[in-house]
Amino acid sequence: MIDTALFLLVDGLTNGLIYALLALSLVLVFTVTRVVNIAQGEYVMLGALTLADLLQGRMPGTLYLLVGGLALCILLDAGRWRRNWRGALLFSTGLIVMAVAAALITRMAISLHFPVIGMMAVALLLVAPLGVLIYRFTVHPIPDASTIVFVIISVGVSMAVQGLGLLIWGANPYPVEPIAAGGLMAGPVFIPYQAVAIMVVALLSMGGLYLFSEFTLIGKALQASAMNRLGAQFCGIPVNLAGGLAFLLAAAFSALSGMLLAPLITANYEMGFMVGLKGFVGAAMGGLADYPLSLAGVMIVGGLESASSYLASAYRDVLVFSLLIPILLWRNARQRVETR
Amino acid sequence: MPRRTLLALAASLILLGAPWLLPPFYVGIFAYAGIYALAAIGLVLLLQAGQISLGQAAFMGLGAYGSALVARAYGIDSFFTLIFSIAATALVAALIGYITLRLRGHYLPLATLAYGIALASGFTAWHDVTGGASGLDKIPPLGLFGYALTDDRLYTQLVWVIVLLAVLGLARLRNSRVGRAITTLESHDGMARSFGVDTTVLRIKVFVFSAVLAALAGGLYVHLLRFVSPSPFSLLTSFKLLIMAVVGGPASAIGGVVGALTLESAQWALQDLLARWGATGNLEVIVFGVILVVMLLKWPQGLSPALEKLLPKAKARRSDGAPLPVRTLPADRTDLLLELNGIGINFGGLQALADVDMQLKRGEFVGLIGPNGAGKTTLFAIISGLLRQSSGTVTLFGGKMPQSHSIVREGMARTFQHVQLVPTLSVLDNVALGAYWRTSSGFMRGLLALDDAENARVLASARAVLRRVGLEAEAELAAGSLPLGKQRIVEIARALLADPQILLLDEPAAGLRFQEKLMLVKILRQLNAENVTILLVEHDMELVMGCVERLVVLDRGRIIAEGAPKDVQANPAVISAYLGGARDKAA
Numbered sequence: 001m002i003d004t005a006l007f008l009l010v011d012g013l014t015n016g017l018i019y020a021l022l023a024l025s026l027v028l029v030f031t032v033t034r035v036v037n038i039a040q041g042e043y044v045m046l047g048a049l050t051l052a053d054l055l056q057g058r059m060p061g062t063l064y065l066l067v068g069g070l071a072l073c074i075l076l077d078a079g080r081w082r083r084n085w086r087g088a089l090l091f092s093t094g095l096i097v098m099a100v101a102a103a104l105i106t107r108m109a110i111s112l113h114f115p116v117i118g119m120m121a122v123a124l125l126l127v128a129p130l131g132v133l134i135y136r137f138t139v140h141p142i143p144d145a146s147t148i149v150f151v152i153i154s155v156g157v158s159m160a161v162q163g164l165g166l167l168i169w170g171a172n173p174y175p176v177e178p179i180a181a182g183g184l185m186a187g188p189v190f191i192p193y194q195a196v197a198i199m200v201v202a203l204l205s206m207g208g209l210y211l212f213s214e215f216t217l218i219g220k221a222l223q224a225s226a227m228n229r230l231g232a233q234f235c236g237i238p239v240n241l242a243g244g245l246a247f248l249l250a251a252a253f254s255a256l257s258g259m260l261l262a263p264l265i266t267a268n269y270e271m272g273f274m275v276g277l278k279g280f281v282g283a284a285m286g287g288l289a290d291y292p293l294s295l296a297g298v299m300i301v302g303g304l305e306s307a308s309s310y311l312a313s314a315y316r317d318v319l320v321f322s323l324l325i326p327i328l329l330w331r332n333a334r335q336r337v338e339t340r
Numbered sequence: 341m342p343r344r345t346l347l348a349l350a351a352s353l354i355l356l357g358a359p360w361l362l363p364p365f366y367v368g369i370f371a372y373a374g375i376y377a378l379a380a381i382g383l384v385l386l387l388q389a390g391q392i393s394l395g396q397a398a399f400m401g402l403g404a405y406g407s408a409l410v411a412r413a414y415g416i417d418s419f420f421t422l423i424f425s426i427a428a429t430a431l432v433a434a435l436i437g438y439i440t441l442r443l444r445g446h447y448l449p450l451a452t453l454a455y456g457i458a459l460a461s462g463f464t465a466w467h468d469v470t471g472g473a474s475g476l477d478k479i480p481p482l483g484l485f486g487y488a489l490t491d492d493r494l495y496t497q498l499v500w501v502i503v504l505l506a507v508l509g510l511a512r513l514r515n516s517r518v519g520r521a522i523t524t525l526e527s528h529d530g531m532a533r534s535f536g537v538d539t540t541v542l543r544i545k546v547f548v549f550s551a552v553l554a555a556l557a558g559g560l561y562v563h564l565l566r567f568v569s570p571s572p573f574s575l576l577t578s579f580k581l582l583i584m585a586v587v588g589g590p591a592s593a594i595g596g597v598v599g600a601l602t603l604e605s606a607q608w609a610l611q612d613l614l615a616r617w618g619a620t621g622n623l624e625v626i627v628f629g630v631i632l633v634v635m636l637l638k639w640p641q642g643l644s645p646a647l648e649k650l651l652p653k654a655k656a657r658r659s660d661g662a663p664l665p666v667r668t669l670p671a672d673r674t675d676l677l678l679e680l681n682g683i684g685i686n687f688g689g690l691q692a693l694a695d696v697d698m699q700l701k702r703g704e705f706v707g708l709i710g711p712n713g714a715g716k717t718t719l720f721a722i723i724s725g726l727l728r729q730s731s732g733t734v735t736l737f738g739g740k741m742p743q744s745h746s747i748v749r750e751g752m753a754r755t756f757q758h759v760q761l762v763p764t765l766s767v768l769d770n771v772a773l774g775a776y777w778r779t780s781s782g783f784m785r786g787l788l789a790l791d792d793a794e795n796a797r798v799l800a801s802a803r804a805v806l807r808r809v810g811l812e813a814e815a816e817l818a819a820g821s822l823p824l825g826k827q828r829i830v831e832i833a834r835a836l837l838a839d840p841q842i843l844l845l846d847e848p849a850a851g852l853r854f855q856e857k858l859m860l861v862k863i864l865r866q867l868n869a870e871n872v873t874i875l876l877v878e879h880d881m882e883l884v885m886g887c888v889e890r891l892v893v894l895d896r897g898r899i900i901a902e903g904a905p906k907d908v909q910a911n912p913a914v915i916s917a918y919l920g921g922a923r924d925k926a927a
Binding site: 036038137138141142145146147148149151152153155156157158159160161162163164166167170171274277280281284314315316317318321322324325328329331332 | 387390391392394439440442443446447449450451453454455457458461462464465467526527579582583586619620621622623624625626627628629630631632633636637640
């Protein structure tokens with residue numbers, strides 16, 4: 001009994017930390033750009049499948065997405081050639097160099113048989129820029145649109161990216177090697193090394209983001225844009241760069257969580273969406289804006305998920321997503337206290 | 341008959357006749373397109389109110405399972421089980437709306453997404469009752485008193501009759517009292533409340549009605565297919581419905597129909613094409629996703645505005661009713677209407693107002709002045725119930741402050757410093773919102789067009805007010821197309837239509853031209869002569885000095901002077917507040 005409880009605790013903690021990386025991404029994107037990003041989970045899928053490809057020695061399909069995206073970026077910039085051809089030339093050369101560099105690095109990683117951690121870094125290099133591209137395509141053109149519009153757009157992005165995942169990788173699941181196989185016995189419970197890796201990476205990411213936003217100028221600019229977009233703009237902070245940066249970091253965190261999660265459940269084209277939504281349920285506890293409360297939220301989600309897969313596995317998703325109701329009731333009560 | 345009506349009739353006839361002309365295979369597709377159109381119309385209404393649902397298909401599912409399971413298990417006529425399941429869905433929607441729509445911020449998309457998944461997984465998980473993922477067959481057809489509707493063509497026609505009724509109803513609703521209020525929900529919450537709209541309740545009503553349409557669509561779906569399984573009610577369907585609403589456009593309910601027909605045809609064409617290329621799986625979602633993004637980036641209003649341009653204009657609405665009854669104000673000028681005692685408010689560390697005491701007697705014309713940032717607009721927000729003070733009490737008409745949406749009922753109306761008109765709505769409709777509390781037709785009456793007589797009276801009164809402020813010629817223009825000065829006058833007209841005892845004006849003359857200012861002064865004097873009490877915030881000193889009988893001067897959140905305009909003008913504290921401590925600095 002105690003063993004089971006401990007096992008579920010470890011399991012719940014692992015799940016919770018995976019979702020924590022998602023919640024982190026969601027809060028980051030929402031606070032800086034006001035986008036409720038339904039598509040955030042797709043980076044989880046992209047990260048996991050890219051890693052799967054790299055580890056099996058294939059050129060990952062993500063490369064096509066990246067190259068295609070960069071090409072579209074150059075196309076959208078076409079209007080600049082007439083006004084400022086030097087700038088446009090510089091810009092498109094830069095993007096082409098980026099695309100070539102990405103392809104070369106990937107090639108090299110595959111032929112040199114990088115270790116899992118090295119491959120993860122290459123995968124991050126391929127997936128994270130996709131976040132910026134999507135920002136460029138969907139948010140940058142309409143900075144003052146309403147939250148509703150952004151929500152609907154992110155639904156479209158999610159559908160398109162998931163469909164592209166299906167087109168590239170097909171419907172079959174891919175196995176992914178863990179960072180380290182095996183595990184350790186902590187008293188009566190077996191803790192897989194992958195779970196330890198998840199904890200370490202999640203804590204490092206959260207700590208890293210904290211240090212970045214508190215102690216670097218760019219981080220502070222990001223915080224400023226999150227608090228007051230217009231004010232930040234008046235202070236000379238390029239809010240579009242801040243938005244792009246938020247999308248970049250968020251894509252990186254989510255892709256990372258996908259790479260950590262994949263060894264536990266195998267990777268497939270529709271794995272990301274649900275992970276993203278569970279991150280949302282947790283982040284709703286903090287109103288999508290509060291990091292510590294979101295962390296508490298995802299831990300509850302993770303715990304409830306492990307407990308329910310043990311006790312009533314058919315109802316797992318019903319229970320996890322119904323958790324939003326007590327969370328919202330709690331926020332209702334809080335709001336009333338605030339306004340009194 | 342006007343050409344627009346003729347065209348609408350012709351289009352309806354085509355849609356209703358189509359099931360009899362199409363080959364059998366396409367009849368089914370046409371029926372499902374109608375069913376999706378119905379659910380999409382619900383989303384269109386929701387979008388009009390600035391809300392969104394990512395779980396519309398789950399409501400379809402509730403309607404479908406509720407009706408199918410009860411009809412199958414108990415052999416009750418499916419007409420009654422359908423009504424039962426719609427009512428049950430409405431109840432669930434009301435509960436979800438109640439806990440999400442009162443929250444600030446955008447919880448509705450998340451909440452609808454979450455229950456969308458929870459319900460869809462629930463249909464699968466509750467295997468013993470729902471048949472799980474493989475579903476249940478032998479669902480009875482739609483029937484009433486032993487008669488069963490098994491003819492597909494007749495069924496398709498029934499579906500489209502319902503769709504057309506929904507379009508017609510929502511078109512009527514848009515021009516009704518409640519319809520006008522719905523347009524304010526997206527970005528003018530405070531304004532709507534100060535004209536008597538209980539915005540939270542209205543949001544919940546809209547959400548419930550949109551769920552009802554979805555449940556009806558789900559019920560029609562399941563009694564047509566006569567088989568129920570979870571997959572048609574999954575998230576993908578919710579997303580497809582959303583695309584239909586966006587592609588068709590939120591401007592009118594027809595958008596739902598246009599969107600459903602477009603998307604269903606596109607889906608069949610794409611699937612056909614993809615199958616020919618040998619692709620497997622739902623690859624068409626890539627195209628759908630891209631369509632959704634591109635539509636919102638390039639044509640956020642969807643296809644229906646383009647359609648609207650091709651159509652002849654709608655005929656002018658009836659505005660020939662007798663004007664609404666007006667209250668007669670007593671001439672007793674000793675009556676204390678508004679009393680502020682020790683009002684204070686903090687925003688974080690900033691003390692915006694401190695210890696403000698003020699009284700307003702009936703028939704008084706008081707000016708509230710002060711430098712920028714003195715707290716005038718904050719004080720207005722507290723008086724009109726949109727902000728709650730941190731300390732002190734407000735006594736209005738001798739009683740406690742009512743809720744913000746009841747204040748106009750007691751007899752206080754206001755204008756806003758930052759113009760709060762619905763830009764897409766006509767000037768006449770914007771003004772008509774002022775009469776919201778003076779009329780009573782609700783959601784259902786608007787939908788069924790039972791409010792015609794009352795609406796004609798409202799529009800007649802609105803026209804009369806516009807005539808009074810000299811904007812009659814602009815009545816049918818979109819409010820957003822007027823220059824700012826005229827928009828301010830529209831704001832005043834709307835406040836006048838609320839038939840106030842106290843009128844709060846927040847910088848009404850800013851941006852007005854000289855002639856317009858003269859007219860404003862004339863109207864204000866006239867109103868004051870009719871015993872309307874006026875509290876005016878204004879920076880145009882000449883205007884203020886020329887009309888008010890008493891001045892209150894606010895500086896840095898405190899009242900620094902009060903009295904007749906002449907005395908205040910000579911008050912050294914006031915002079916230093918306006919010109920700074922040292923006179924030479926200002927010069």
